[in-house]
Amino acid sequence: MTRLHHLLALICLTLVANAALAETSAGSLATVKTLQVNRHLSEDGKACIDCHRDVSPGQVADWKESRHAHAGVSCIDCHAVPEDSPMAVRHANTSDTRVFVSPLVSPKTCGRCHADAKKQFDASGHFRAYRQIIPKDSLHALVQVHEGQAIPELQNAPDETGCMQCHGTEIKLDEHNRPTPQTWPNNGMGNIYPDGATGSCTACHSRHRFDIAEARKPNACASCHLGPDHPNIEIFNNSKHGHIYNTQGDDWNWDSAPDAWEPGDYRAPTCATCHMSGIGELSVTHNVSERLYWNLWAKRSDVRGSDDVMSPLLGDGPAGREKMKKVCSNCHTSTHTDGFFAQGDKAVRLYNEGYYEPATAMLTELREAGLLKDNPWTDDFQITYYYLWHHQGRRARQGAMMGAPDYAHWHGFFELQQDLYKLQQIHARRMESGLIE
Numbered sequence: 001m002t003r004l005h006h007l008l009a010l011i012c013l014t015l016v017a018n019a020a021l022a023e024t025s026a027g028s029l030a031t032v033k034t035l036q037v038n039r040h041l042s043e044d045g046k047a048c049i050d051c052h053r054d055v056s057p058g059q060v061a062d063w064k065e066s067r068h069a070h071a072g073v074s075c076i077d078c079h080a081v082p083e084d085s086p087m088a089v090r091h092a093n094t095s096d097t098r099v100f101v102s103p104l105v106s107p108k109t110c111g112r113c114h115a116d117a118k119k120q121f122d123a124s125g126h127f128r129a130y131r132q133i134i135p136k137d138s139l140h141a142l143v144q145v146h147e148g149q150a151i152p153e154l155q156n157a158p159d160e161t162g163c164m165q166c167h168g169t170e171i172k173l174d175e176h177n178r179p180t181p182q183t184w185p186n187n188g189m190g191n192i193y194p195d196g197a198t199g200s201c202t203a204c205h206s207r208h209r210f211d212i213a214e215a216r217k218p219n220a221c222a223s224c225h226l227g228p229d230h231p232n233i234e235i236f237n238n239s240k241h242g243h244i245y246n247t248q249g250d251d252w253n254w255d256s257a258p259d260a261w262e263p264g265d266y267r268a269p270t271c272a273t274c275h276m277s278g279i280g281e282l283s284v285t286h287n288v289s290e291r292l293y294w295n296l297w298a299k300r301s302d303v304r305g306s307d308d309v310m311s312p313l314l315g316d317g318p319a320g321r322e323k324m325k326k327v328c329s330n331c332h333t334s335t336h337t338d339g340f341f342a343q344g345d346k347a348v349r350l351y352n353e354g355y356y357e358p359a360t361a362m363l364t365e366l367r368e369a370g371l372l373k374d375n376p377w378t379d380d381f382q383i384t385y386y387y388l389w390h391h392q393g394r395r396a397r398q399g400a401m402m403g404a405p406d407y408a409h410w411h412g413f414f415e416l417q418q419d420l421y422k423l424q425q426i427h428a429r430r431m432e433s434g435l436i437e
């Protein structure tokens with residue numbers, strides 16, 4: 001017996017199987033649960049593992065280390081689909097199994113056992129990550145016409161290797177019910193699955209470990225939240241919290257149960273601590289919009305106040321601010337926290353009033369005078385306007401609100417004033433001459 005066979009035999013024989021939770025999911029510690037335990041994997045369930053440890057040993061090894069393996073949740077529980085499912089593939093290589101499977105596992109499947117996580121996700125800004133792009137013609141033109149140079153068979157490459165990998169897409173199936181290479185693989189946050197579910201639980205909990213420790217680390221967010229237009233990982237690294245995480249994080253305790261991970265396990269917050277984790281009186285939330293006050297990614301930042309998941313103002317700003325302050329209060333006093341938000345809010349208002357408003361007034365004037373080029377991506381005014389709100393403006397706002405002085409200042413307000421002066425010069429030239437240079 002190889003070591004792997006031995007371990008697998010151990011898992012099959014002795015470990016807990018089918019932990020059926022009476023409550024919807026692991027949530028608040030105050031919720032009393034009844035746990036019913038049946039110690040077995042079905043014959044079909046064992047067959048998957050037996051064969052796949054040769055076919056795809058990496059997947060089996062990851063699964064074996066997961067909480068799912070401990071709880072007896074195995075390949076078949078996530079991959080088996082009803083015969084009439086649009087994604088059903090009869091397992092071709094295994095003549096003796098009657099099981100229909102799919103390589104796709106949507107949040108609907110996870111939600112069978114983790115109903116709260118799915119419900120919260122469905123109410124979050126992450127849910128709309130793909131849906132909100134669908135109606136935006138100017139963005140499709142950017143990708144296909146300008147980046148893709150309108151070459152019919154190649155024009156979607158920038159989407160397939162870029163946008164889609166972070167935002168997701170609508171996953172389409174081929175004639176064998178397998179996902180098409182135009183739409184999969186991807187871990188994009190807002191994928192729409194053929195079974196109608198939306199989202200990507202693997203975006204933060206990579207398969208087949210499905211680990212909470214991984215999702216608690218900033219690296220889990222960094223694959224998408226980076227770069228010139230939303231440099232959240234760079235901002236975190238620039239903050240005092242990031243400094244402490246980067247020097248001591250390896251020694252922290254990352255495995256505590258949900259709602260029991262608290263200061264002491266760590267010295268400084270990560271992305272998850274502030275935006276998602278249970279801490280103090282706050283419970284774990286998969287709704288990353290819940291603790292926000294402003295909308296910082298928008299052209300102009302306004303206070304959130306909408307229940308509509310597609311609204312740019314999704315959330316309840318004042319309630320979100322209270323929750324975020326409760327995070328801080330675990331390690332800082334109210335004088336410190338109130339002072340910090342007074343500084344940050346002032347920067348957001350300066351961006352709105354000092355930059356967004358005057359820049360937009362000039363844009364409107366030029367548009368009305370017919371002094372903008374049709375192709376925005378060859379027009380110095382429109383390009384600079386785009387950088388003003390989408391790149392430097394977001395950096396200034398997000399840098400200020402998350403304690404990153406280099407992003408608030410050098411990558412933020414310093415560049416904003418340069419943009420504004422440039423816009424003023426182009427605007428003056430065009431209005432005086434009546435011509436586009």
Ligand code: HEC
Pocket residue numbers: 044045047048049051052055075076079080089091093094097099101102103104178
């Ligand atoms: C006798 C061996 C064997 C058994 C038993 C088996 N598989 Fe597979 N499975 C394979 C092989 C071989 C492939 C194809 C691998 C490839 O294409 O690289 C595969 C592919 C898959 C895929 C991807 C399918 C696709 O369309 O791309 C999934 C999902 C899967 N198996 C899940 C399961 C599940 C769940 C079970 C148990 C119900 C199971 N397998 C049982 C050998 C097996």
Ligand code: HEC
Pocket residue numbers: 048049052056059060063068073074075076077078079103104105106186202207208210
């Ligand atoms: C907790 C649910 C869960 C369990 C248990 C699980 N998987 Fe998966 N698996 C997923 C998810 C989620 C994906 C990503 C699918 C997607 O992109 O929609 C995936 C993807 C896959 C894929 C296709 C992608 C690839 O990288 O090849 C295969 C094959 C696969 N799993 C095999 C297995 C095998 C074998 C087991 C058992 C050892 C297993 N899975 C157990 C959830 C699960």
Ligand code: HEC
Pocket residue numbers: 019025026067068071073077078105106107109110111112113114201202205210211212213
């Ligand atoms: C058949 C039920 C079932 C399904 C389906 C299922 N899970 Fe789980 N999951 C469990 C059980 C049971 C546990 C262990 C108890 C716990 O920690 O909540 C668990 C634990 C977890 C954990 C905590 C792991 C840790 O490190 O403590 C995560 C994260 C998770 N599941 C994610 C997922 C995702 C993502 C999917 C879908 C791809 C999924 N689960 C599908 C039953 C399931």
Ligand code: HEC
Pocket residue numbers: 124125126128129130132165166167187188189203204215220221222223224225271272275276288289297314
């Ligand atoms: C797979 C890519 C991806 C990963 C990983 C990811 N995000 Fe996001 N996130 C996005 C996208 C895309 C959006 C924009 C959603 C939209 O269209 O409004 C977003 C938006 C957000 C928002 C703003 C929501 C709103 O209402 O405006 C917050 C806060 C956020 N993410 C936090 C996190 C945190 C914290 C993590 C890690 C624990 C994380 N994200 C991991 C892609 C990702």
Ligand code: HEC
Pocket residue numbers: 132133139142143159162163164165166167223224225226227230296297312394
């Ligand atoms: C590296 C990952 C990544 C890539 C690639 C990416 N985005 Fe985003 N996008 C994000 C994140 C993260 C946010 C959220 C920013 C925030 O909340 O501050 C976002 C925000 C957005 C928003 C604003 C959110 C809303 O609800 O309106 C739009 C629109 C958008 N992206 C479109 C696109 C398009 C179109 C592409 C491809 C041309 C693209 N993105 C490429 C990660 C990405």
Ligand code: HEC
Pocket residue numbers: 025026027107110111114117118121126199200201202203204205212215216257258259261272276277278284286
């Ligand atoms: C944006 C990143 C992100 C995404 C996407 C995400 N999770 Fe999580 N998840 C986390 C973090 C962070 C934690 C740990 C919270 C804490 O500190 O206890 C967590 C914890 C969990 C837990 C254990 C805690 C609990 O409340 O039961 C489960 C189960 C879970 N996630 C399931 C899911 C499912 C199902 C999905 C898809 C609907 C999903 N997650 C999507 C980041 C994410």
Ligand code: HEC
Pocket residue numbers: 218221222225230232233234236241269270271272274275291292293294295296297298321324398401402
């Ligand atoms: C110390 C707590 C803290 C940490 C750590 C933290 N954030 Fe934030 N984050 C905030 C606050 C506060 C805001 C602004 C909330 C508001 O609107 O008042 C914010 C805003 C955001 C936004 C902007 C949402 C929008 O409206 O456009 C995103 C995206 C985001 N954070 C992602 C992350 C990511 C990713 C990480 C880790 C790399 C991270 N945050 C680390 C506290 C934190």
Ligand code: HEC
Pocket residue numbers: 240241244263266267268269273274324325327328329330331332337340403
């Ligand atoms: C888990 C504990 C913890 C949490 C939660 C936390 N911080 Fe901190 N924070 C620290 C530690 C430790 C330092 C480093 C203090 C030092 O500079 O010596 C720090 C430093 C800071 C600094 C740098 C200025 C200074 O005092 O050194 C700011 C600003 C800050 N935190 C704001 C916040 C805000 C705002 C929140 C909530 C959104 C928050 N923190 C949440 C632990 C925490």
